[in-house]
Amino acid sequence: MAEENTWTAPVAGGRVEGDVRVPGSKSITNRAYVLAALSAGPTLVREPLDSRDARLMLAALAELGATSEHTADGVLVQPLTRGTGEVSVALGNAGTVARFTPPLAALGARTVHFDGDTAIRRRPVAPLLAALSALGADIDDGGRGAPPFTVRGHGGLRGGAVDLDSSASSQFLSALLLAAPAFDAGATVRLTGRPPSEPHIAMTLDMLRRFGAVPERDGVEFHVPATTLSLTDYSVEPDLSTAAPFVVAPLAVGGTVRIAGWPKETTQPGDWLRSLVRELGAEVTLDERGLTVTGAGRLPGAELDLHEVGELTPVIAALLCFADGPSLISGVAHLRGHETDRLAALATELSALGGDVTETTDGLRIRPATLHGGTFHTYDDHRLVMAGAVLGLRAPGVRVENPGTVGKTFPGFVRAWEDLLAARECAHEF
Incomplete structure (x- = not known):
């Protein structure tokens, strides 16, 4: 047959x-969208990837209050707003969306429900949710440590120091570092397990610097102070x-x-x-x-x-x-x-x-x-x-x-x- x-x-x-x-690179595109949403003004992301994962990221950011529009030169992303209400974020099977957007939800004042394809419910996210909770986020995952879960935003996140096991995915670490400039006290993340893909960590640190952050690394400890991000134009490799x-x-x-x-x-x-x-x-x-x-x-x-x-x-x-x-x-x-x-x-x-x-x-x-x-x-x-x-x-x-x-x-x-x-x-x- x-x-x-x-x-x-x-x-x-x-x-x-x-x-x-x-x-364009999916990893760079979705990091650029997140950093653009956290910036003080609009950012034009040039030559981004147009794929399911990238579209899911833009849709997620829109639900969180960062709208965007496609232009002849790329995608123009507006900064996050801290609106109220209840919204849902569709994760699909996109690891970057599942890991990078929950910290952003904690910065706003919305109640945000996260869920996606059946496959995403099998992908690890528990260490990230635990770390966010330790930094002051209000998260209800029903004890699953996986989607579906809900983040209740209260207008900001305290931040501070936290231990993180990122051995299952370097995206756990990147998620915290990308959002850390918007935490009240920034973030100091100490790794308790060896993360895979050092290049992806280096990518996150490099892009933070390009948007105006000042990340520091000392072995397994990462520190990103609170700061205002700003970059009007970014090109994706x-x-x-x-x-x-x-x-x-x-x-x-x-x-x-x-x-x-x-x-x-x-x-x-x-x-x-x-x-x-x-x-x-x-x-x-x-x-x-x-x-x-x-x-x-x-x-x-x-x-x-x-x-x-x-x-x-x-x-x-x-x-x-x-x-x-x-x-x-x-x-x-x-x-x-x-x-x-x-x-x-x-x-x-x-x-x-x-x-x-x-x-x-x-x-x-x-x-x-x-x-x-x-x-x-x-x-x-x-x-x-x-x-x-x-x-x-x-x-x-x-x-x-x-x-x-x-x-x-x-x-x-x-x-x-x-x-x-x-x-x-x-x-x-x-």
């Missing part, structure tokens, strides 16, 4: 050649993690791909891809035109600690299924609490298509095997759609379930991927 709502990922059949432009399938394609099948607009300096964790593909044998050039990757279509096995760049795991795991030797991905136990349990999903789906992939305590073990076609289930996870596309480069008949899920970060991904493969065919016509 034919599978409903699937996309048959195109097979490369040879070297890939082409230029790709990816949309391309999303380097979203570029991952395009960056690794030449390693899987050979060829050259250029990602336009790749920044020379960035805090994005996706920039790690440059060193990864070089380690796996690709030629890499970064210049004013962007990042150019040339691969030979063969790659060795590898042992990779992806703790700081866990969001790249699905695409990297799919790529390593084509390696000549065994591979080990470690440091990513926290992926069990992402959009889905990514480790279980990857082990199950890659193995179902002929791969030899098993879970470890904190990652995946991948051994060489011959892949074949079939349905690749994606569990409403955008990164799994991208992983399925990479598998399809060399395994004919990979049917990727629910490709529209990729709209979370790159609504035009399927078209861009097909265009890259079509460009390869044109490049090799006589």
Whole structure:
């Protein structure tokens, strides 16, 4: 019986050649929207990502009193207002919305109900809610430590010092730091567990500085004093993690791909891809035109600690299924609490298509095997759609379930991927 709502990922059949432009970073876009809402005046956010998560963030901010409008130059975000009443925030399955907006709700005077997709109720948020409560927020989560929950705003938040276990998600820490300039006493956050993704923490600190805050860090202690934020204009970088399938394609099948607009300096964790593909044998050039990757279509096995760049795991795991030797991905136990349990999903789906992939305590073990076609289930996870596309480069008949899920970060991904493969065919016509 034919599978409903699937996309048959195109097979490369040879070297890939082409230029790709990816949309703005989701992580930067949603941080920029939050900081803009906390600023003293309107902020124009240029080249933001337009995706489900970004729209959910703008809608959430509107419910909290920070309206926005799309202009020819970007999105103009107005400062938060402290209105009264009762509102509801739709979280979808957006971790940044679920974690970044509750502190803002505590700053206002509204009663705010938070809930979203079934999947968001499984994603951890309890340490953040506990920390907010310790800082003076009035939160009712029914003891669940997860959505649905309610934040009752009382016109501001005391702030101060708090301990935080951010080991399940660096977004817990970022949520407190982003809002801290608006707390009466700022915030001093002491980490009690090692957070994943140091690059995302660095991103948060960098963006706070750009908006006028003065964050300080001393090891596991972070301090952000109360201050007035202000930035009239902010430009969003391309999303380097979203570029991952395009960056690794030449390693899987050979060829050259250029990602336009790749920044020379960035805090994005996706920039790690440059060193990864070089380690796996690709030629890499970064210049004013962007990042150019040339691969030979063969790659060795590898042992990779992806703790700081866990969001790249699905695409990297799919790529390593084509390696000549065994591979080990470690440091990513926290992926069990992402959009889905990514480790279980990857082990199950890659193995179902002929791969030899098993879970470890904190990652995946991948051994060489011959892949074949079939349905690749994606569990409403955008990164799994991208992983399925990479598998399809060399395994004919990979049917990727629910490709529209990729709209979370790159609504035009399927078209861009097909265009890259079509460009390869044109490049090799006589």
